[in-house]
Amino acid sequence: MTSTVIDTRLEELRAQGYTIVRKALAGDMVAQGLQLIEDLHTQHEFIEFAGGTLVPYLCHKSAWFVRPFEQPVLEEIFKRVLNDPDYGTIPSEQPNYIIGELAARSNGPGGLKLHYDCTRALTGPKALQLTAAIALEDRDEAQGCTIMIPGSHLDGQEHSDPSLDPERAVSVPLRAGDALIWDARIKHGAHPRRSQEKGWLLIAGLQLWALKQRSDLTTALPERIYRRLTPKQKALLGFCSIPPYDTSGAPYMGGVHLSNKGYEYLDGLKRDQWPRL
Numbered sequence: 001m002t003s004t005v006i007d008t009r010l011e012e013l014r015a016q017g018y019t020i021v022r023k024a025l026a027g028d029m030v031a032q033g034l035q036l037i038e039d040l041h042t043q044h045e046f047i048e049f050a051g052g053t054l055v056p057y058l059c060h061k062s063a064w065f066v067r068p069f070e071q072p073v074l075e076e077i078f079k080r081v082l083n084d085p086d087y088g089t090i091p092s093e094q095p096n097y098i099i100g101e102l103a104a105r106s107n108g109p110g111g112l113k114l115h116y117d118c119t120r121a122l123t124g125p126k127a128l129q130l131t132a133a134i135a136l137e138d139r140d141e142a143q144g145c146t147i148m149i150p151g152s153h154l155d156g157q158e159h160s161d162p163s164l165d166p167e168r169a170v171s172v173p174l175r176a177g178d179a180l181i182w183d184a185r186i187k188h189g190a191h192p193r194r195s196q197e198k199g200w201l202l203i204a205g206l207q208l209w210a211l212k213q214r215s216d217l218t219t220a221l222p223e224r225i226y227r228r229l230t231p232k233q234k235a236l237l238g239f240c241s242i243p244p245y246d247t248s249g250a251p252y253m254g255g256v257h258l259s260n261k262g263y264e265y266l267d268g269l270k271r272d273q274w275p276r277l
Contacts, residue, residue: 006076009181013081014125017153017186020172021077024179025068025134034136036062037104037200052108052144052193058202059102059237060221063228066236068134069099069204074179078206081127087209090235098238100129100205100213104136106198107144112190114149117205122185123156129184129207135174136200141191143199146172146180152187209241218242 012019025033040046040055047054058065069075075095082097090096117131139145149168171191172180182188184205193199205214217237229237 006073006080009077010080013077013127013181013183016148016150018148018150018172018180018182018188019077020174021073021179021181022175023177024071024074025177027177029068030136030177032064033068033134033202034200036064037136037202040104048108050108050110051105051112051190052110053106053198055104057102057215057220058104059099059217060225063225063233065102065202066099066229066233068202069132069206070232070236071179074132074181077181078130078132081130082206082208084209090240094232095236096209096240097206097236098209098211098213098241099217099236100207100211101215102202102204105201105203107190107193109192109194111144111192114147114187114189116185116187117182118184123154127153127183127185128211129205131182131184132204132206133174133180134202135176135178135180136202137197138173138175139199139201140173141171142193142195143197144190144193144195145174145199147189147191148172148182149187153183153185155187209238213238 009019009021037055040061041053045055045061047056055061069078078097079095082095083092084096085092087096118129122128133146137143148170150170152168174180184207207213218239221237226234234240
């Protein structure tokens with residue numbers, strides 16, 4: 001995808017609060033992801049809630065689930081929105097944003113009420129959090145596709161309002177492999193699922209490194225998963241952003257001081273060394 005096309009996606013994200021990247025994930029990865037999710041569902045690794053079915057904490061299940069969100073086009077969009085230019089311990093061409101949560105979702109017959117993904121709906125042009133959803137199956141209204149309220153990311157509202165303004169609401173169907181990216185401040189929901197097809201989505205919450213993750217990924221991550229992660233994936237899950245115990249020692253950026261060695265140093269660390277760097 002050319003720089004001009006990426007610029008267009010970024011302008012859509014700024015103006016309307018969401019954008020679509022078509023065929024963001026190759027067919028073989030889509031098939032692999034769908035099989036992994038169906039296996040987890042069969043093993044009862046899911047939560048039923050009012051809006052459907054959720055398979056949470058995917059990074060605790062397999063290191064593979066980080067990979068879809070490392071696709072070059074998606075990563076470039078995430079970097080352009082969320083990277084901190086003053087974060088000095090990771091090479092500037094690499095991501096320094098973090099993943100706050102990672103899950104799969106299938107909508108239920110009741111749909112998903114309108115809501116916001118951000119903790120606080122801050123106003124202004126700068127997004128601090130994004131949500132990226134990659135379709136593992138085709139999703140139209142019958143499969144419970146997403147509903148967006150374009151421009152609502154700039155409304156500055158603090159609380160969810162379940163009412164639907166039909167004049168502003170837009171349905172966003174996806175084909176398998178498409179990625180829908182939205183500003184976490186946008187008001188959105190989903191249609192009720194009427195089809196037997198589940199319409200699985202992989203969903204990642206991405207955010208500025210300094211924001212608190214929704215779960216303590218760096219502590220709770222199983223050792224067997226940690227050992228399979230690349231240095232960049234460790235940084236994406238927050239291992240470069242652990243708050244220090246105190247202010248002793250060298251200056252730090254992002255909680256963990258990596259000197260000027262960046263990923264090279266990170267790759268050589270044992271996990272039990274992280275908290276006390």
